[in-house]
Every structure is written in C-alpha cells, then in structure tokens.
Amino acid sequence: MGRKLLFEHIDKPGIRGLEGYRANGGYRSVEKALKTMSPEAVLEEVKKSGLRGRGGAGFPTGLKWSFLAKPEGVPRYLVVNADESEPGTFKDRYLMERIPHILIEGMITSSFALGAKVSYIYIRGEYFYVARILEQAVAEALAAGWLGKNILGSGFDHEIHVQVGAGAYICGEETALLESLEGKRGNPRIKPPFPAVKGLYDCPTVVNNVETIAAVVPIVNDGGEEYAKIGIGKSTGTKLISAGGNIKRPGVYEIDLGITCDEFINSDEFCGGVEGRAFKAVVPGGSSVPIVPYELFLKTPAGENRLMTYESLADGGFAQGTMLGSGGFYAYNDAQCIVRSTWNHTRFYHHESCGQCSPCREGTGWMEKVLHRLEHGEGRTEDIDLLWDIQRKIEGNTICPLGDAAAWPVASAIRHFRDEFEYHVHHRQKVKDPKHFEKEPFALSRKFATA
Ligand SMILES: Cc1cc2nc3c(=O)[nH]c(=O)nc-3n(C[C@H](O)[C@H](O)[C@H](O)COP(=O)(O)O)c2cc1C
Numbered sequence: 001m002g003r004k005l006l007f008e009h010i011d012k013p014g015i016r017g018l019e020g021y022r023a024n025g026g027y028r029s030v031e032k033a034l035k036t037m038s039p040e041a042v043l044e045e046v047k048k049s050g051l052r053g054r055g056g057a058g059f060p061t062g063l064k065w066s067f068l069a070k071p072e073g074v075p076r077y078l079v080v081n082a083d084e085s086e087p088g089t090f091k092d093r094y095l096m097e098r099i100p101h102i103l104i105e106g107m108i109t110s111s112f113a114l115g116a117k118v119s120y121i122y123i124r125g126e127y128f129y130v131a132r133i134l135e136q137a138v139a140e141a142l143a144a145g146w147l148g149k150n151i152l153g154s155g156f157d158h159e160i161h162v163q164v165g166a167g168a169y170i171c172g173e174e175t176a177l178l179e180s181l182e183g184k185r186g187n188p189r190i191k192p193p194f195p196a197v198k199g200l201y202d203c204p205t206v207v208n209n210v211e212t213i214a215a216v217v218p219i220v221n222d223g224g225e226e227y228a229k230i231g232i233g234k235s236t237g238t239k240l241i242s243a244g245g246n247i248k249r250p251g252v253y254e255i256d257l258g259i260t261c262d263e264f265i266n267s268d269e270f271c272g273g274v275e276g277r278a279f280k281a282v283v284p285g286g287s288s289v290p291i292v293p294y295e296l297f298l299k300t301p302a303g304e305n306r307l308m309t310y311e312s313l314a315d316g317g318f319a320q321g322t323m324l325g326s327g328g329f330y331a332y333n334d335a336q337c338i339v340r341s342t343w344n345h346t347r348f349y350h351h352e353s354c355g356q357c358s359p360c361r362e363g364t365g366w367m368e369k370v371l372h373r374l375e376h377g378e379g380r381t382e383d384i385d386l387l388w389d390i391q392r393k394i395e396g397n398t399i400c401p402l403g404d405a406a407a408w409p410v411a412s413a414i415r416h417f418r419d420e421f422e423y424h425v426h427h428r429q430k431v432k433d434p435k436h437f438e439k440e441p442f443a444l445s446r447k448f449a450t451a
C-alpha cells in the first residue's frame with residue numbers, strides 16, 4: 001500500500017469544509033511558509049522535490065517557477081488550470097470536489113513563493129457545481145484570515161478568484177486559457193513569449209495544473225527531499241490516476257510513481273483486472289497519448305516490467321511506448337473496436353479544434369470522415385494509408401499541441417492495430433454492427449500486437 005499525500009484524509013467526515021480540513025492538519029504549509037520560510041526557500045523545496053507538472057507534459061515545476069520574470073512594479077499571477085477536458089481524465093474534479101481546501105492551501109503557499117498577490121482557478125463550464133464548492137472554500141478561507149490582507153501577520157496579501165469557462169477543450173491549453181480568462185475567444189497564442197514572461201494581461205504568469213499545486217502542500221509540510229524519496233528517477237512523488245474502461249474497479253487512485261503497470265491494472269488495490277474477457281489495449285494518459293496493445297503496456301520493448309513513470313511508459317518511443325500524460329487511464333477488452341474508438345477520439349478533436357491552423361482545422365475533419373467510412377463498412381484499402389498520411393502532416397505543424405494530440409491516437413492505432421483497420425475494409429457487412437466484436441472478439445490484433 002503506497003503513501004497517500006493528497007488523498008490521506010479524503011474520506012474523513014467534514015473534510016470538504018474548513019473546520020474538518022483544519023482538524024486534519026490543513027493549512028500547516030501556509031503557516032510554515034509564511035512564518036518560517038522565505039519565498040526562495042519554498043521554491044527550493046519544490047525544486048528538491050522533483051515535482052513535475054501533472055497536467056500532461058510533465059515539465060519540472062520548480063524550474064517553471066524559476067523562469068518567472070520579476071520586473072519591478074509589475075504584478076505576477078498564478079493561474080490554476082482546472083479545465084480538465086482531456087477524455088478519460090477526471091482526477092482534478094475528484095480532488096476539488098472532495099477536498100477543495102488542499103487546492104486553496106497549495107495556491108496560497110505557491111503564490112507566496114511566486115510573489116503573486118492574485119491567483120485564479122480557471123475551471124471548465126461543465127464543472128459548474130465544483131466551481132460552487134471552490135467558491136465556498138475561498139469564502140471560508142477568506143473569513144478565517146487565510147486569504148486577504150497581511151495573512152498571519154506576514155505582510156503577504158493574497159486573493160483567489162474562481163472563473164468558470166464555457167466548456168472548450170482548447171481552453172485547457174495554457175495560452176488559450178489565458179485568452180479566455182481575459183474575456184476573449186480561447187485561441188492559443190504563438191509561443192514564445194511564454195506565460196512566465198508575458199502571460200495574463202501581459203504580466204508574468206505561472207500556469208499549473210490542480211494536482212501540481214495541491215502537491216505543493218505535502219512538499220512544504222514534509223520537505224522536498226521527503227517527497228523525492230517516493231518514486232523512481234525523475235518521476236518522483238505520487239500521481240493521481242483516473243481509471244476507467246473495461247476494468248473491474250474504475251475510480252481515481254493515488255499511486256506511488258514507479259509501481260509496475262501490471263500491479264496497477266491487475267491488483268485489487270487499483271483497477272482489479274478485467275471482467276470476464278481479455279485485455280486488448282491501454283491508453284494510460286488521456287486520449288492524446290498513443291494507444292498500446294496490452295502486452296506492450298506490461299513490458300518494455302526490452303522485455304522488462306513497465307512501470308507507471310514518465311520514463312518507463314515512454315520507453316520505446318512512439319513506435320513501442322506511450323506516455324503518462326494527464327493520468328487519464330483507460331483499458332479496452334477484446335470486445336472493443338479500435339477503429340470505432342479512434343473515430344470517436346477524432347470526432348472530439350475535430351469538434352474542439354479552434355481552427356487557427358489549417359493542418360489541424362482541415363486534417364482533423366478529413367481524418368474523421370475517413371474513419372467514419374471505415375467504421376461504417378464503406379472504407380477502401382487506400383484509406384488506411386491516407387489516414388497515416390494526414391496525421392503525419394498534422395503532427396508538428398501547428399501552433400499548439402492539439403494537432404499532435406489529434407494525430408497520435410490515429411498513428412498509434414494504425415501502427416498497432418492495422419489488421420483491425422484492414423478487417424473493416426474486408427468485412428464491410430460485419431462491421432456495420434457496432435456490437436460485432438462482442439460476438440466475435442478480434443483475435444487477429446492481439447497476435448499482431450505481440451509479433
Ligand atoms: C489542447 C490542450 C489541452 C490541455 N488541457 C489541459 C487541462 O485540462 N488541464 C491541465 O492542467 N493542462 C492542460 N493542458 C496543458 C497546459 O497547456 C499546461 O501545460 C499545464 O496546465 C501546465 O501545468 P503543469 O505544468 O502543472 O502540468 C492542455 C494542453 C493542450 C495542448
């Protein structure tokens with residue numbers, strides 16, 4: 001059983017409110033930081049912890065904070081990314097819904113380190129009820145003196161605002177988020193300049209994921225070195241994984257980075273294995289990361305046990321590896337159709353493309369059309385190469401990574417499950433029945449995947 005840093009008290013009665021949270025040691029990191037530490041010392045602990053951004057890219061948090069420009073007389077901002085629209089990802093919602101004060105606490109401590117007097121939580125429109133929970137937590141913290149002027153007599157002032165988005169996946173991309181927060185259409189900006197130099201209202205800004213900022217609480221409480229003892233190599237600490245699909249025990253789990261993938265998917269502490277059938281494929285980090293056959297999820301190309309870390313999941317590159325991403329984990333059993341799932345993902349990316357770049361705007365639509373006809377028994381053999389060609393022309397040729405995120409699921413599905421795409425061309429009548437693979441599980445692709 002691993003250590004729980006964020007979820008330790010999550011099931012305690014009354015933990016959502018300030019009183020219950022305080023009774024379980026809440027706001028200790030604010031007391032420690034504001035009364036006994038300098039902002040630089042807090043930053044140092046975050047650097048020592050090895051914490052990497054939990055929003056998907058895994059960028060080292062301490063390093064990002066150290067890039068923050070500090071010109072005289074210009075405000076700095078912390079913006080918490082609670083957009084969480086990546087299909088398969090629902091960890092931040094669970095954390096904010098159950099224990100909102102851990103985020104507020106992390107924001108105060110982090111803002112102290114960054115010298116930010118104002119911070120924002122940008123939360124997706126569909127999480128409206130969670131925004132209400134956060135607003136309540138902010139009001140409680142303000143009334144109790146954890147927010148406002150001269151917090152704990154330290155001279156540090158801080159205010160937090162909760163901003164609800166209109167519900168667009170692209171507003172999770174940090175620069176689109178900033179545009180939206182400024183009241184404009186959420187179109188990604190061209191980088192550089194990066195937000196650390198020119199962010200919200202053109203001022204230096206740090207954008208971090210909800211889980212990243214919550215992790216600052218145990219880091220400051222116990223010290224960065226203690227945090228870095230959990231995990232392996234550059235994957236330190238714990239990670240929230242939202243698990244779904246064809247597993248016995250869907251839910252949100254806090255894992256020690258470094259447990260084996262086998263333990264995560266098969267043990268009763270976590271996913272509990274598959275119900276009644278065999279696993280076929282896994283997407284470990286949200287819909288943007290490459291899908292891998294089950295066998296490749298369990299073992300690296302060298303035949304070693306694969307671990308739930310940034311490095312091990314990526315071992316083998318895109319040809320044979322995948323990514324930890326946002327921790328939006330889902331597994332497919334052998335009754336699932338990979339073509340159907342890929343079509344579904346592509347519909348999403350086409351719908352969510354902001355339309356600024358032609359390869360993304362047009363390419364996602366073309367891929368959707370081709371996948372639609374393959375899935376509906378109207379595909380042609382050359383469609384598979386056409387799909388491959390389109391995704392290649394999107395990848396790396398766009399303003400923001402949504403283009404890549406749309407390309408990678410298609411590329412990996414063809415790479416590992418090409419025979420399933422071919423089956424759709426050669427068995428047009430059969431694949432018109434969306435439940436076809438329930439009756440005739442797709443044995444071919446499992447053979448192909450391990451070859
Ligand atoms: C299309 C797109 C959607 C994204 N959605 C989210 C999101 O919902 N939440 C999030 O934290 N990061 C999201 N990101 C990543 C952010 O741009 C940014 O890297 C992240 O918020 C930084 O925080 P971190 O360093 O704590 O991970 C998204 C990126 C892209 C390209």
Ligand code: SF4
Nearest residue numbers: 354356357360398400
């Ligand atoms: S890649 Fe897509 S979503 Fe990103 S800026 Fe270009 S068109 Fe918009």
